Amino acid sequence: MELKEIQNIYFVGVGGIGMSAIASYFVKNGKTVAGYDKTPSVVTDALQEQGVTVSFTDEISTIPQDFLRSENTLVVYTPAIPKDSNLLSYFKNQDYQLLKRAAVLGHITKNTLCYAVAGTHGKTTTSSILGHIMHVCGTGATSFLGGITENYHSNLILGKDEITVVEADEFDRSFLQLAPNVACITNMDADHLDIYGEKEALEASFRDFADQVSDTLIVKKGLPIQGLTYAVEEAADYEAQEVTIQNGSFVFNVKTPYGFVKDVVFHLPGRHNVSNALVSIAMAEKHGLGLEEIKEALKSYKGVKRRFSFKIKEDNFVLIDDYAHHPTEIAAVENAVREMYPNQKIMVVFQPHLFSRTQDFIDDFAQSLSRFDEVVLLAIYPARELPIKGVTSDWLLDKIEHPVKSLQTKEEVVKTVKSTDASVVVMLGAGDIGVLIEEVTQELLSV
Numbered sequence: 001m002e003l004k005e006i007q008n009i010y011f012v013g014v015g016g017i018g019m020s021a022i023a024s025y026f027v028k029n030g031k032t033v034a035g036y037d038k039t040p041s042v043v044t045d046a047l048q049e050q051g052v053t054v055s056f057t058d059e060i061s062t063i064p065q066d067f068l069r070s071e072n073t074l075v076v077y078t079p080a081i082p083k084d085s086n087l088l089s090y091f092k093n094q095d096y097q098l099l100k101r102a103a104v105l106g107h108i109t110k111n112t113l114c115y116a117v118a119g120t121h122g123k124t125t126t127s128s129i130l131g132h133i134m135h136v137c138g139t140g141a142t143s144f145l146g147g148i149t150e151n152y153h154s155n156l157i158l159g160k161d162e163i164t165v166v167e168a169d170e171f172d173r174s175f176l177q178l179a180p181n182v183a184c185i186t187n188m189d190a191d192h193l194d195i196y197g198e199k200e201a202l203e204a205s206f207r208d209f210a211d212q213v214s215d216t217l218i219v220k221k222g223l224p225i226q227g228l229t230y231a232v233e234e235a236a237d238y239e240a241q242e243v244t245i246q247n248g249s250f251v252f253n254v255k256t257p258y259g260f261v262k263d264v265v266f267h268l269p270g271r272h273n274v275s276n277a278l279v280s281i282a283m284a285e286k287h288g289l290g291l292e293e294i295k296e297a298l299k300s301y302k303g304v305k306r307r308f309s310f311k312i313k314e315d316n317f318v319l320i321d322d323y324a325h326h327p328t329e330i331a332a333v334e335n336a337v338r339e340m341y342p343n344q345k346i347m348v349v350f351q352p353h354l355f356s357r358t359q360d361f362i363d364d365f366a367q368s369l370s371r372f373d374e375v376v377l378l379a380i381y382p383a384r385e386l387p388i389k390g391v392t393s394d395w396l397l398d399k400i401e402h403p404v405k406s407l408q409t410k411e412e413v414v415k416t417v418k419s420t421d422a423s424v425v426v427m428l429g430a431g432d433i434g435v436l437i438e439e440v441t442q443e444l445l446s447v
Helices: 017-028 042-049 086-093 101-109 123-136 171-177 199-211 271-287 291-298 327-340 355-360 362-369 393-399 410-419 433-445
Strands: 008-012 032-036 053-055 073-077 097-100 113-118 142-144 163-168 182-185 216-220 228-232 238-246 249-255 260-266 309-313 318-322 346-350 374-377 405-407 424-428
Touching: 008 017, 008 086, 017 032, 017 042, 017 101, 017 142, 042 053, 073 101, 086 097, 097 101, 097 171, 101 163, 101 171, 113 123, 113 271, 123 142, 123 163, 123 271, 123 291, 171 199, 182 199, 182 271, 216 271, 228 271, 238 271, 249 271, 260 271, 260 291, 271 291, 271 327, 309 433, 318 327, 318 433, 327 346, 327 362, 327 424, 346 410, 355 362, 355 393, 362 393, 374 393, 393 405, 410 433, 424 433
Parallel strands: 008 032, 008 073, 032 053, 073 097, 113 163, 113 182, 142 163, 182 216, 216 228, 228 238, 318 424, 346 374, 346 424, 374 405
Antiparallel strands: 238 249, 249 260, 309 318
């Protein structure tokens, strides 16, 4: 397939965060783009402002006229789209050329100098840090991100076509469509067991990904994969040393195989983000950037929306929004909040994401949530899945060893957050809790 020969590109699931970045890229490169998604969102709003025709009905009649010719139209779809989708069935039956999102990303990046970020957690933050450094330092890199950056208000940092920064997503083994020159692996915690079945299969997939890296692989110290290592305050090829908090920001030194830089300032909370910053520095240095210019670029990095985003930050009350949907991520958020707000009451509102993930990690979820001072659960967000008998938020609630816990509706959550005596409220999850927190924020700000 030659992308340059195709004019029309239709996205089934265009509102997905990874899909929309590619859609924006094609718009910027003069393609005619349209698509379908289940519900309107800020992502689909942004696409429509760019001239993308977006429909919210899974019907053939919504396909624009220009896209009814299969010979000059590429259809891109995401594995999250149900197999019985009317649109997907139509495109298959009419012999359109169909590609998964990951395959298209592979085509876009195959002739570029590609920097890929893999790992069960931290991909979006790490790739956006690296993309920001590469942009500020004038490399001309184009970055495809899995979240909306605070610096650019987009999941695409548009540059030229010679260098790319991408997230290498392990879901559906998507990252095996990539052939990166330089890559990192942030962690390999078990996840997506609905796809892999066992943790060993997931780890094998990461090893297959590592084999596709043509130049340099950088891995978090302790992972069972060969590569250069990085670590925070322990011996490794790349080290973050003497980590302190000054004026609400992390300050640390960085040692690499090639140099040393003092007093790197990084504004995101949580020691896990120091680790993400460190490997971003390592990859940027591998590109040939100097440590001093990387340090300067890092100062202006603001983060990613829904990654420890402060919705309200006042002297007596803080409301934080985060995408955390895995027990390890929830524990990392709790650690970061405790570090910033010691001796304060912290309430968590959590929306579990997927029945299968809840079932696979039920005890780990219970343990990580029990660390907060008050726990509020929402019903499980199903996303692409049908219910699994017995797998409910009630089951998770029973597992949580905590005297102050409850299962609430979204309407009840708004009232609970308004009346809580907790000075810090954290709302977590990968489902539509991101919409709910906007409602909570508006309610609190209007008081």
